[in-house]
Structure formats: C-alpha cells, structure tokens
Amino acid sequence: MRFLLPLLFAGALFAQHGYTPSDVENGGRLYRANCASCHGPNGDSQPGVDLGHGKFKRANSDEEIASIVTKGIPGTAMPPGAFSESAALTIVAYLRSLASATNVATVAGGDPARGRALFEGKGQCQNCHRVRASGSRVGPDLTDIGMLRRTADLQRSLLEPDAEVLGQNRYYRVVTKAGATVTGRLLNEDTFSVQMLDSKENLASFKLADLKEHNFLPKSPMPSYKDTLTAQELADVIGYLTSLKGL
Ligand code: HEC
Numbered sequence: 001m002r003f004l005l006p007l008l009f010a011g012a013l014f015a016q017h018g019y020t021p022s023d024v025e026n027g028g029r030l031y032r033a034n035c036a037s038c039h040g041p042n043g044d045s046q047p048g049v050d051l052g053h054g055k056f057k058r059a060n061s062d063e064e065i066a067s068i069v070t071k072g073i074p075g076t077a078m079p080p081g082a083f084s085e086s087a088a089l090t091i092v093a094y095l096r097s098l099a100s101a102t103n104v105a106t107v108a109g110g111d112p113a114r115g116r117a118l119f120e121g122k123g124q125c126q127n128c129h130r131v132r133a134s135g136s137r138v139g140p141d142l143t144d145i146g147m148l149r150r151t152a153d154l155q156r157s158l159l160e161p162d163a164e165v166l167g168q169n170r171y172y173r174v175v176t177k178a179g180a181t182v183t184g185r186l187l188n189e190d191t192f193s194v195q196m197l198d199s200k201e202n203l204a205s206f207k208l209a210d211l212k213e214h215n216f217l218p219k220s221p222m223p224s225y226k227d228t229l230t231a232q233e234l235a236d237v238i239g240y241l242t243s244l245k246g247l
C-alpha cells in the first residue's frame with residue numbers, strides 16, 4: 001500500500017496529459033540516449049516509422065505508445081526498454097512535443113561546406129564550441145550534435161539561445177567576496193566548494209566561504225545570430241551542424 005499511492009498519483013497526473021516542461025526535458029534526454037540511435041533526432045530514421053508527427057501505426061493513446069516503449073514490438077527490431085511507466089510516459093511527452101513544435105522557418109538548401117567555413121570563421125563558433133579535436137570546451141561539444149538535435153532545435157539555438165537551455169548546459173556564475181566575477185561551466189559542487197571551467201577554459205576552484213554569490217545564469221552566454229548571419233548563412237551553418245554525427 002505504501003508504494004501504491006504515489007504510483008496512482010503519478011498515473012493520474014499523466015493521464016490528464018498535463019506534461020510539464022521538465023517531463024518533456026527528461027523524456028528528451030531518455031529519447032536521445034535510448035532511441036535516437038535507431039530513430040534519429042527527428043524520429044524518422046526507420047523506414048515507414050515517423051515518431052515526430054503524432055501519427056503512430058501501432059498506437060493511438062499515450063498509454064499505448066508507452067507500452068510499445070517498454071514492451072518493444074516482438075518480431076521486429078524495436079526492442080523492449082527497461083523504463084518505469086512514468087519514465088516511458090515522459091518519452092511520450094517528448095514525442096508529443098516534437099509533433100507540436102512549430103518549425104520556425106525552412107532552412108533547406110544549406111551547404112555544409114560553406115557552413116563549416118562560417119563556423120570556423122565569421123561565426124566564431126569555435127571560441128566556445130568544439131568539434132572533434134578543435135575548438136573550445138567553454139560551450140557544449142558539438143561533435144555529434146547532428147545525431148542529437150532536430151533542425152528546428154538547431155535553428156532555435158542560433159536565433160534564440162535563451163529560449164531553451166538544457167540543464168547540463170546551463171552557465172554558472174560566482175562572485176567572490178573580493179569582488180571578482182567568474183562565469184563558466186559548473187563541473188562540481190559540494191558542501192564547501194565549487195569547481196568550474198571558466199570562460200578561458202581554466203579550471204577554477206572556490207571555497208564557498210569566500211563567495212558572495214554562486215548560482216546558474218538564467219540566460220545563455222551564446223549570442224543570437226539573428227542579425228549577424230543572413231538567412232542563407234544560417235541555413236549553411238545548420239547544414240553543417242546536421243552533418244556532425246560523431247567521429
Ligand atoms: C534497435 C533499434 C531501435 C531502438 C533502439 C528503438 N526502436 Fe522503436 N522501432 C524500431 C523499429 C525497427 C520499429 C518498426 C517496427 C515495425 O513496425 O516493424 C520501431 C517502432 C517504434 C514505434 C512504433 C511506431 C508506430 O508507428 O506505431 C514506436 C512508438 C517506437 N519505435 C518508439 C521507440 C522509442 C521511444 C525508443 C526508445 C525508448 C525506441 N523506439 C527505440 C527500432 C528501434
């Protein structure tokens with residue numbers, strides 16, 4: 001009985017399909033780790049299967065989709081997954097969010113080679129990002145970003161970097177009692193200290209006792225490219241990012 005109550009409660013919440021943004025974010029993380037290798041970032045990499053547009057051949061309700069996710073489809077390459085029902089439903093929440101996301105504009109016709117030149121040149125993306133062995137570690141490594149993100153996500157990252165910053169990418173800031181401000185990536189935090197990779201890629205360690213403030217920044221340090229790249233250049237950069245699929 002002790003376990004039944006929270007389970008029923010979670011079930012009731014999900015049954016109303018009142019998914020929260022954090023359900024969608026958690027589901028997205030599970031999707032990228034467990035499903036994207038077969039289904040691709042847009043959900044359309046398996047012939048005849050399209051997970052990203054809310055139309056499923058073998059399921060209608062969210063519960064039916066969740067059941068496919070946990071049980072797999074016997075006799076096909078679709079494997080069962082060891083997810084709790086509520087975890088499976090967060091994946092469904094993510095798939096539903098894909099279907100409702102509006103594609104802000106079409107970015108067809110991007111040229112990956114020109115995009116790479118922009119990435120390494122005018123866009124100065126390497127000041128913060130790394131692709132394979134070159135670039136900086138200040139921002140997320142983009143070596144396999146083409147496997148992880150949909151075109152619409154990439155476009156949004158470039159135009160509205162603040163719109164959605166994934167948990168693991170949030171920027172951290174400390175202000176010391178001596179008055180210095182350091183921003184960067186949080187590597188570790190314990191009861192007495194924080195360790196960060198600062199914006200020059202140096203490892204910085206602080207005792208909490210020496211700090212006046214320490215918290216995540218609500219905004220992305222990444223600039224918007226809305227006004228600095230033309231529509232064609234944007235399409236080219238996205239074409240390049242889409243082509244990055246690991247080593
Ligand atoms: C090893 C590759 C592989 C992995 C990993 C995989 N799938 Fe699948 N999935 C398939 C294949 C292949 C099919 C098509 C099966 C068929 O209908 O013949 C499929 C079908 C499906 C369907 C049914 C689609 C429909 O139209 O009814 C859903 C839903 C689905 N997968 C979701 C997922 C989710 C969510 C994950 C991650 C938790 C996942 N899959 C992981 C290969 C995979």
Ligand code: HEC
Nearest residue numbers: 123124125127128139140154157161165166169220221222
């Ligand atoms: C001043 C540093 C900086 C510059 C310059 C910069 N970025 Fe970023 N970028 C970041 C940081 C930090 C994040 C993670 C926080 C966020 O999501 O906004 C990020 C996030 C991203 C993401 C999302 C990553 C993910 O995992 O979803 C993409 C894609 C991206 N940047 C591409 C680019 C491209 C392409 C350029 C050049 C046109 C560029 N960035 C320039 C710092 C930068």
